[in-house]
Amino acid sequence: MNRKLRLFAGISLVTTLIYGVWALRPLNVEGEFGPSPTLPSPNGYDELLKAHRQILTVSTEFERRNKQAVDPLLEIGSPEGKIYPSHVRAQWVEQSKEGFETLDRALKMPFQFPVFIPKSEYDSRVEGYHIRFLAKGLTVKSDHQASQGDHFGAAKTALDAIQLGVNMTHNSTVSDGLNGVACEAYGRRALTTRIAFLTPAQASHLAKRLESINANRPKFSHMLEREKLAHAHEIEVQIKAQLQKPTNPSEYQTAQDAPSPLTRLALPFANAITRRQIRAFDESIDEALPYADVAWASRKVTPPSAEHKENLLVVKLLGSRFFFEKSATMANQCQIRLALHAHKKTTGAYPQRLEELSPRYMGQVPTDTFAAAPMRYMVNDNRYRLWSVGPDGHDDGGRAIEDKTKTQSESRYLVRPDSTGDIVANISV
Structure with missing residues (x-):
C-alpha cells in the first residue's frame, strides 16, 4: 500500500513539475494565438x-x-x-x-x-x-x-x-x-x-467613386477579430517589460519605484496568468462575433453570457460599432446627394424615387445601414429630404435628431447612440 502511495505521489509530483514548466514557459503570442496577417509590400x-x-x-x-x-x-x-x-x-x-x-x-x-x-x-x-x-x-x-x-x-x-x-x-x-x-x-x-x-458629370463621377470607397468597408467582425491578437501582443509587451526590470532596489531612483518582494516573487507566474487573461478575452470576443454584423435593428447589445457582461472592455468595443454604422450611413447619404444633384442639374428636377438614379448617376442605391433597408426619401416642390431611421431604428418621417438645449449645430444635431429621431442629410452631424 505504501509503495502504491509513493508511486502515486511520485507520478503526481512529476506531472505537476512538467505542467509547471509548461505553464510558466515564455509567452509567444505569434505561436500560441495565431500569426499576424501578412502585410502587403509595398504597404x-x-x-x-x-x-x-x-x-x-x-x-x-x-x-x-x-x-x-x-x-x-x-x-x-x-x-x-x-x-x-x-x-x-x-x-x-x-x-x-x-x-x-x-x-x-x-x-x-x-x-x-x-x-x-x-x-x-x-x-x-x-x-x-x-x-x-x-x-x-x-x-x-x-x-x-x-x-x-x-x-x-x-x-x-x-x-x-x-x-x-x-x-x-x-x-x-x-x-x-x-x-x-x-x-x-x-x-x-x-x-x-x-x-x-459641381457639374452633372462631376457629381456623377464622384458618386461612383464614393460608391467604390463604401464597398470596401470591412465588416465589424473583422475588426473585432484583430482586437484579439492586438490585445495579446499588448499584454506580452507589458509582461516582458516587467520581467526585464532590475530586481536590485539600488538601481531605482527611489525605493517606491522598485518592485516589491511580493511582485518579484509573482513574476515567474506572470506568463500563466497572462495566458488565462488572453484566453478569457478571446472567448468573450468569440461570443460577440455572431452578433457583430447582424442588422443594427435586430442586434443584441451584449451576448447572453454572464462572463461577457462582466468583460467591460469587450462591451466597450461592441458599443463602438455605432460610430462605424453612423459613418457608413452618412457616407451613403453623401453618395445619394451627389447623384441627386447630378439628376437635378441634368433634368431640372429631383427624381420621385431614388431608384431613378441608377445606373446613370451611380451603380446601386446604397442602403440605410441602421435599418438594412433603403434610405428614406421624399421630394416636394423641387426640394427633397433624405434620411436614415437612426440608432433607435424608428422611422420618424424625417424628423431630425435634435437636442434643443444646445445652440450650436455641431452639438444641437449631433447623433449619439441613444438619440431618438432620424439622421437627416445636411442637418445631422
Whole structure:
C-alpha cells in the first residue's frame, strides 16, 4: 500500500513539475494565438507615415515662423483663420505639395494597418501625431482649391479624406478604426459644401467613386477579430517589460519605484496568468462575433453570457460599432446627394424615387445601414429630404435628431447612440 502511495505521489509530483514548466514557459503570442496577417509590400500605410512626416515638417516650420505654441495643422485648418490667414494657408498648401503627392500614392496602394504596434514604436513612427490630422490637412487643401474656383478638385480632395478614413479600417482593430471614422467626418464636412458647385458629370463621377470607397468597408467582425491578437501582443509587451526590470532596489531612483518582494516573487507566474487573461478575452470576443454584423435593428447589445457582461472592455468595443454604422450611413447619404444633384442639374428636377438614379448617376442605391433597408426619401416642390431611421431604428418621417438645449449645430444635431429621431442629410452631424 505504501509503495502504491509513493508511486502515486511520485507520478503526481512529476506531472505537476512538467505542467509547471509548461505553464510558466515564455509567452509567444505569434505561436500560441495565431500569426499576424501578412502585410502587403509595398504597404500604403508606410507611405502614409512618410506623408505625415513631410507635412508635419512644413507645419512645424509654420509654427516656428509664427511663434505660436499651438498645433499648426489645426490652426491652419481653423474656419476663423485668426492665426493663419488665407494667403498663409495657400503657402502652406504649396509647400506641403510633396507630402500630398505621397499621400495620394498611399491611397492608391494596397493598404493594411499593422495589427499591433508597440506604443513606443508607434509614437516614434508617427512622431507623436495622430494620423487623422492628415485628413484635416486634406480639408485645408480642399478649402484652398475651392477658394481658387476649383470646386471639382476640392470635392476630390475631400473624397481623399473619406478614402483615407476607410483605408484606416483595413486589417485594423476597432480602436484604430475609430481614427478612420474621424478622418471620414473631416472629409464629409468638406465634401457637402462643394456639391452645389459641381457639374452633372462631376457629381456623377464622384458618386461612383464614393460608391467604390463604401464597398470596401470591412465588416465589424473583422475588426473585432484583430482586437484579439492586438490585445495579446499588448499584454506580452507589458509582461516582458516587467520581467526585464532590475530586481536590485539600488538601481531605482527611489525605493517606491522598485518592485516589491511580493511582485518579484509573482513574476515567474506572470506568463500563466497572462495566458488565462488572453484566453478569457478571446472567448468573450468569440461570443460577440455572431452578433457583430447582424442588422443594427435586430442586434443584441451584449451576448447572453454572464462572463461577457462582466468583460467591460469587450462591451466597450461592441458599443463602438455605432460610430462605424453612423459613418457608413452618412457616407451613403453623401453618395445619394451627389447623384441627386447630378439628376437635378441634368433634368431640372429631383427624381420621385431614388431608384431613378441608377445606373446613370451611380451603380446601386446604397442602403440605410441602421435599418438594412433603403434610405428614406421624399421630394416636394423641387426640394427633397433624405434620411436614415437612426440608432433607435424608428422611422420618424424625417424628423431630425435634435437636442434643443444646445445652440450650436455641431452639438444641437449631433447623433449619439441613444438619440431618438432620424439622421437627416445636411442637418445631422
